[in-house]
Amino acid sequence: MLILRATADLLRVVTASAADIEVHVSAMEADNATPPVIQDIVRVNTASITTATTTTILDCTTANRRRNVKHANLYNNHASQACQVDVEHTDGTTVEVLASVNLLAGESLVFTQGGVWIHYDSNGGVYPSVGNAASQAEMEAGTATDKYVTPQGVNWHPGVLKCWGKAAGAGTTLHANWNIASIADTGTGRLGWTIGTDFSSTHWAATSAIQRVSTSLAVASVDLGGGMFRNASQTAAVIESENFDETATTNVAQDPEFYHLQGAGDQ
Amino acid sequence: MEVYIAVTVSNGEVYHLAVQTEFRAPTRPNGDGWSFDEKRGVWLNSISDTYIEYLIAKNERQWAHRRDGRGLPAYDAVQVVSWRRLTQAEHEQFNQDRPYRNALRDRDGRIEHDIAAARERHRDLLRHQRAQAMPELDARFMRALGQGKKAEQDAVETERQKWRDAPADPSIDAAQSIEELKLIKVV
Numbered sequence: 001m002l003i004l005r006a007t008a009d010l011l012r013v014v015t016a017s018a019a020d021i022e023v024h025v026s027a028m029e030a031d032n033a034t035p036p037v038i039q040d041i042v043r044v045n046t047a048s049i050t051t052a053t054t055t056t057i058l059d060c061t062t063a064n065r066r067r068n069v070k071h072a073n074l075y076n077n078h079a080s081q082a083c084q085v086d087v088e089h090t091d092g093t094t095v096e097v098l099a100s101v102n103l104l105a106g107e108s109l110v111f112t113q114g115g116v117w118i119h120y121d122s123n124g125g126v127y128p129s130v131g132n133a134a135s136q137a138e139m140e141a142g143t144a145t146d147k148y149v150t151p152q153g154v155n156w157h158p159g160v161l162k163c164w165g166k167a168a169g170a171g172t173t174l175h176a177n178w179n180i181a182s183i184a185d186t187g188t189g190r191l192g193w194t195i196g197t198d199f200s201s202t203h204w205a206a207t208s209a210i211q212r213v214s215t216s217l218a219v220a221s222v223d224l225g226g227g228m229f230r231n232a233s234q235t236a237a238v239i240e241s242e243n244f245d246e247t248a249t250t251n252v253a254q255d256p257e258f259y260h261l262q263g264a265g266d267q
Numbered sequence: 268m269e270v271y272i273a274v275t276v277s278n279g280e281v282y283h284l285a286v287q288t289e290f291r292a293p294t295r296p297n298g299d300g301w302s303f304d305e306k307r308g309v310w311l312n313s314i315s316d317t318y319i320e321y322l323i324a325k326n327e328r329q330w331a332h333r334r335d336g337r338g339l340p341a342y343d344a345v346q347v348v349s350w351r352r353l354t355q356a357e358h359e360q361f362n363q364d365r366p367y368r369n370a371l372r373d374r375d376g377r378i379e380h381d382i383a384a385a386r387e388r389h390r391d392l393l394r395h396q397r398a399q400a401m402p403e404l405d406a407r408f409m410r411a412l413g414q415g416k417k418a419e420q421d422a423v424e425t426e427r428q429k430w431r432d433a434p435a436d437p438s439i440d441a442a443q444s445i446e447e448l449k450l451i452k453v454v
Contacts, residue, residue, distance in 0.1 A: 155293035156293075168362075172283055172361045178290070178291055178292070179293070179296070181286070181290070181296055181297075181322060183285050184274075184326055185361060186280075187282075187368060188369055192329070197293065197295070220395070232333055233329055237297070240329065252395045255365050267293075
């Protein structure tokens, strides 16, 4: 139920952009007798709102009349332009926003007879509530039991990898990745990884692996780079993998078939 | 898609960067020039010079502070001297002759091998092969010694001496290209 009961009362729509908002309102009108007598059954179609403006969609200008809004419908008929829409009630002095919604093209906002505002997408589906999505802080804490996880929020959980990648053994091509901005071939058997969105400190957990070039177990064919990083190579943004064989006296740097990296920590 | 960059560092070596023009990440990646393709869910970057310099600076902070964790003097810590974009053909050069990769230099707008560095690299490769060959030769020599087979001892010793002499082979200094170096072998 939504009431207009004085001549100054208005139901208005504030549009924030030049879209094409079509508005319909259905209402019942009664006088102030005891008991009230139904005077009219009102329906108002407002001309399409195509600018950023404030538009009255229902008034109550006849003295001693009350209007009870049964249904209101706002539809964005524009092909592409989204529009922030505020529905507000004024008694001539005080203005209250009743609903505030960003209507994408083809979407609608409906006020039902039961007093419920419903936001429909362009396919007629009802928007789900997003009020209980976990925040970044809640995801990082990882303890809430009354929040749900959004696709973006998944990344913030401490148990989730913040970056990963697979690069060619020569270090010259990155084949697949998440959050890796570039790789650096700084020499045979060495590969630098540069992260897109950095970690918050140098202390993040990195895991390295390599795919061997050969299936032979001869010492010269064994790659020892699995799990190896070059000393002092880790910063919040960069780390360097190494690979070498197992020959005597001094191991020799050599390229693996592929390098792999996984990084977990706080961003 | 990748943009390839050559970075020349203070020890003369050239590093190869493969910079990603698009990738997936949870939030706007660091650096300039990012836009988000909502349909594909990827971050896009046209890879401006400013962005490249940002990435290089990120890496240089690590390259310049390489050190030995046991308190020994710093090794191969380098600063950036210059950088430039690579053509596809130049990028492919980094995928070829990988045993000589560390001899690559960026000189006068060309990616090429420094032959002096390549010769040293070839000597290292021969020493590496020698380290693999010697244990088996030593075993053969000891067996021949134990069995009193002098001729076989001499044959094995001749082979061992070839390996010992290999890094000093004058043909290494005479070689003028990677292809010529590849032909210098012990066996």
